[in-house]
Amino acid sequence: MDLKQRITAFANLGQFLTSFLSKDEKTGLNLADYNLLTEELEAVIDAAYRANSWFTPEHINLALHSWADALKQKNLKNWLEPYAINTQNPKTVAVIMAGNLPLVGFHDFVSVLLSGHHILAKLSSDDKLLMPFLAKVLIQLEPGFAEAIRFTDKKLTDYDAVIATGSNNSARYFEYYFKDKPHIIRKNRNAVAVLTGNETHEQLVALGNDIFTYFGMGCRSVSKLFVPKAYNFDAFFKAMYEHREVIQHHKYANNYDYNKAVYLMSLFPILDNEFMVLKEDENFSSPISVIFYGYYESEDALRAHLNAKSEEIQCVVASGFDAGEIAFGQAQKPKLHDYADGVDTVAFLLKI
Incomplete structure (x- = not known):
């Protein structure tokens, strides 16, 4: 052939x-x-x-x-x-x-x-x-x-x-x-999302697809949010409510109940909407049903931080943050040239 x-x-x-x-x-x-x-x-x-x-x-x-x-x-x-x-x-x-x-x-x-x-x-x-x-x-x-x-x-x-x-x-x-x-x-790699507080409701609903599709188990699933200081999560949770049916899956529900219970018993401060948990955490890889978040003081400082941690990140979901960003709702729709871990598979295959 x-x-x-x-x-x-x-x-x-x-x-x-x-x-x-x-x-x-x-x-x-x-x-x-x-x-x-x-x-x-x-x-x-x-x-x-x-x-x-x-x-x-x-x-x-x-x-x-x-x-x-x-x-x-x-x-x-x-x-x-x-x-x-x-x-x-x-x-x-x-x-x-x-x-x-x-x-x-x-x-x-x-x-x-x-x-x-x-x-x-x-x-x-x-x-x-x-x-x-x-x-x-x-x-x-x-x-x-x-x-x-x-x-x-x-x-x-x-x-x-x-x-x-x-x-x-x-x-x-x-x-x-x-x-x-x-x-x-x-x-292991994960996707992260950068929010500014100026996102539309539609953008945040689309972000929910990046979070909940495949129950958040993919390397392109958003598992961590970066938000500015004093960010108000009300608009975020309102948009996430459109994805509430995820809790109907029994394994996801079991993970949600377990992780929430562990955090509450450990006295960790969390945000919760009855089908997902937000926890402030410096790590990128969060458990199923949990999204980690962290605060940033400036976009330049955040870019430097993400660049330093690039080997842990599959993609960045944002709007107007970085030239290589993925639009909200598109993280689970990679193109053929979007190689895992940024390693060109075809180029590798042509050299062996």
Whole structure:
């Protein structure tokens, strides 16, 4: 396969997802068993939710929508245009995937295959159903991918490079274990939001999407707010109220009850609206249902602080604060060129 064939195959996969989500049977794809595949995907979504109740059908469909939009022919071409992709000798890239969000490792899957390499994927036990199904559809669309995709739940062997995503603790193990192989090792990161007090109600409601989507479990989930001295949280809480249905999820509710109880028993001062807790804290990574916050005296000082802590931050959500900021409500909508930890995955793959 050449690059054009690979791009076309992934664009067709995106079309399959678009048709599935819109319930449109007129796909124009060369898939004789399209109806059977859509029924199977419905079953896979249900099974994924039963296996991991954090993966609600709503959130799985949100991830599928995101990839249906990303895998458009134009988007793929624009993404890869700056690279000189001419892989004559494909290597096997082992990818150790996280399982905190549905299809969280799919960007690595796409990057490896479009760069012309083979993938050996070790899936998280929390997300082991969705990716193999999409790989199955991709192979039906382009049989040439059959020899390029392998999944394993055993010890990794026979690979040339590694991409691994995990916690800060697992990253230390990965760094040692894979020290002799070309590698990308990703650690914990979080998104932060900078507020000035001048945000509109609509902007703050949109910020709620950055906070609550995927229950705040993603590296692009806002887990900390920076607010000016004497900031009044009334407008913030009023906007967050539009996301109150999150408390209906039993695991989220359990986390909320537990964390609130721990803080109250420890006599920590908190702000609470019956479905989320705000706690002043210098850390970036907050527990589920909790948002940390901190005060800043000047935007320049805050920029310097965030720059010093850049290895802990995935993105900054704000309006008019910084050239690299993400607009309110857009943190969970990364583009293909928005690489995790700021490390260019495709550039890495083209050098191995």
